[in-house]
Amino acid sequence: MRTIDWKEIEKNIENGRFPQWLVTDPEIYELEKERIFGRTWQFLAHESELKEPGSFVTRMMVDDPIILVKNKNGEINAFLNSCSHRGVRLCTEDYGNKKAFSCPYHGWTYNLNGELIGVVAGNKVFGESMDKSEWGLRPVPRVESYQGMIFGNLDPDAMSLEDYLGEMKWYFDIMLGRSDGGMEVRGVPQRWVAKANWKMTSENFAADPYHVQTTHRSAVELKLTPSDPLYASYGHQVVLSNGHGINVITSATGRSNNIYQGMPESMWPMFEKNLNKEQLDIFSRVQNFVGGVFPNLSFLSSCSGTEGTKYNHLQFRVWRPLGPDQVEIWVWYMIDKALPEDYKEKSYKGFIATFGAAGTLEQDDTENWARIVEASQGLMARDRNLSYNNMLNYLMGLDNLDPDENFPGPGKAYPTCYTDHIARSMHKYWLELITKEPEVKSHE
Template identity: 35%
Template sequence: MNKLEGLVDLKTGAQRRLIYSDQAIYEQELERVFGRCWLFLAHESQIPNPGDFFRTYMGEDDVLVIRQEDKSIKAFINSCTHRGNRLIRADRGNARAFACNYHGWAFGIDGSLATVPLEREVYFNEIDKDQFHLVPVDNVASYRGLIFGCFDKDAPSLEEYLGDSRWYLDAVLDAMPGGTELIGATQKVVLHTNWKLPVENVCGDGYHLGWSHAGAMKAVQSGDLSGFTVGNSSVDLEGGMSVAGLNGNSVLAALDGRSGYAFYPDPTLALKYLEENRAKAVARLGKFRGEKLWGSQINFTVFPSLQFLPGLNWFRVYHPKGPGQIEMWTWAIVEKAMPDELKQQILDNVLLTFGPAGLFDNDDGDNLASCTVQSRGWRTRQMPVYTNMALGRSGQRVGLPGDIASGIVSEHNQRYFYRRWQEHMQAKDWSEVPQYNINPLEAEHEQRPVQAA
């Protein structure tokens, strides 16, 4: 499908339901979104030593991320170059080589073909091993411990791709010395939803919090912290901001410096950590980020499919498995400087609130699956859906990058998400994809260069 006009209407905030169910649209997404964009692969904390590997997906492509002997990081398609069998089935581990269990071809951690059984007898020593190197992911780079990969050689650098969203990301990823790490096993769950729906739900939908999650919020919320009390009428409309216009990346943030821990049965330990380290965060980040963002409830989205929520501290990537199904992977993200007791409390709370048995995810999973199914019918597919809340009511805030709408209840970020989706889907290559950081950072706020992985 090459003609996408009318599927997303930026003037009215409407989307055609066809984009959630059509197989041809999905196939084009694999090529032009997941085959073109920078995708999250792993956190450096998950592969600290040479030979450590982590298995993940880029779209529907099975990928191995491997720490090299020189501590650099490479990624390869997890498929034997002989007959295409999967090399590794484990989620993660450490290996000196990867042997295919079909015919025994073995590859080094650098992707080179190391040994071929019966090489002399059946190949007559004539096989060119260099020709059968594992297929690499063209671009691999890290930002503050987050490893990304990109299949497109013509893609902008990871630094350019993240753009001014780095200024907000650093409010968590670089707030404390040592940065962050992911803890806990990978929580995997299959949801029968189109991949775009959970992304838009988290990137900007503060509207559903007090309604969909009323029961879960009442069960886990600490009464002295949050303005997000149950019922839509009581959600704080002015105490935060929705930030978009950053190359498809977005931020939804409260601005109180403590509401990130509102959904903990006992936030005492977390609040103590914030109090003891606030001055250090301000020194590293400046007054606004150190006082207003660090410790607040924030929803980060890196287009197309990475999201994490400091405070609630879940970290998540969505792997598409067709137009109506995803595999959702979740971990807990913590600052390395946190005491072990707080890290454990954060992991326990992530398991309570999100993931396969999470109170909040069960609410969202049901809603998003229903939205997907209701987009499949012949007549229903002809009906639009809308993200038109507060349309035209965004603008600049002095000193902050991005196009910003007031409050956390707005569909501002969702509109930008679909705008970016449409830009990628319509573009034949990266030269046709617009790059924009609305209200860009001033020179003194520029970030340190991203490091090649």
């Protein structure tokens, strides 16, 4: 790897400038896989996807295939999806229910706790010396959950999930814990591959409402969104710890056109019971929550509809890197369990029409993400001497915007969503992680 002047990069990031060559550089990507995705919490599944003992889903943590399975005691285990005999990917189904997992190569079989329980020809070929208890499936080093959201971490020494989420938990409680029974995933995650870099897709959701009026101009022309060019700016952009952030978007009046995002009045007593005064205040005024948990989990709580009436939904999405210039997008649709079935179905249809590979808004975004990659791979864009003023601009709000001390929620809240405060925070945390040398552990 060529020498990288990290001090120069740090100085530029501090001043609202991000070197363009960092976006798609292959050497930087290899560092990201090890130092960022190998150390941070990554979203794997929601508990509602694993309803009964034997229920399983298969997921990815960048290049690591993972099985999550509910055992007979109702506990959820996560293992590397790889047979411990010859390393074959053990399970190829996306989801299902099994009593045990058998390898298609040599037939080794594992129970729901990952224990090796069956070896073809057993003692006849391995003798008595092989201890089956040593050859179970390899568990993900850390698996923890919050409000039904299951995360994994490849670093056994990482901080706890709750510490990592930090102030974001307060906002997750509004979105995930507002109603009795919490949330549930409807359907299965949508998945598709896009030409994009994971940093730019994560940033788009967590930090960039500024793009809405231009990128999604077709939605304005179809009268799906307001024509006011400041539409997505009203409210607060809230910078949180560890590179996380959330935009609490309201209307020009600071209120919402639909209290509690248009949820039925029958649900309001639940909100008032499960949320505190400050959370209720924000939830009653918000139009959209949009933000992200670093490095690659994004969320959007909004309203969609296809026949004039809009219905609330919550989507979580993971940007799984496939390389410096490609991502696999995973999108979970989530809705309150306590809502009437009719509302859920109409909400789901509105979501499908708006988001997903064929959604009206999704196609706008993927076009721009591809163009970022296309323009960032040439010699000029990747010139490390910066001789072409080779910087991307993150100057919005840098020296002309102060935090709103009266904002009722945690974090540092700025009184507009048209600002780059979250993006700069993401870049700083990215730099902190990628420049942190791995610890050398002694093997005594």
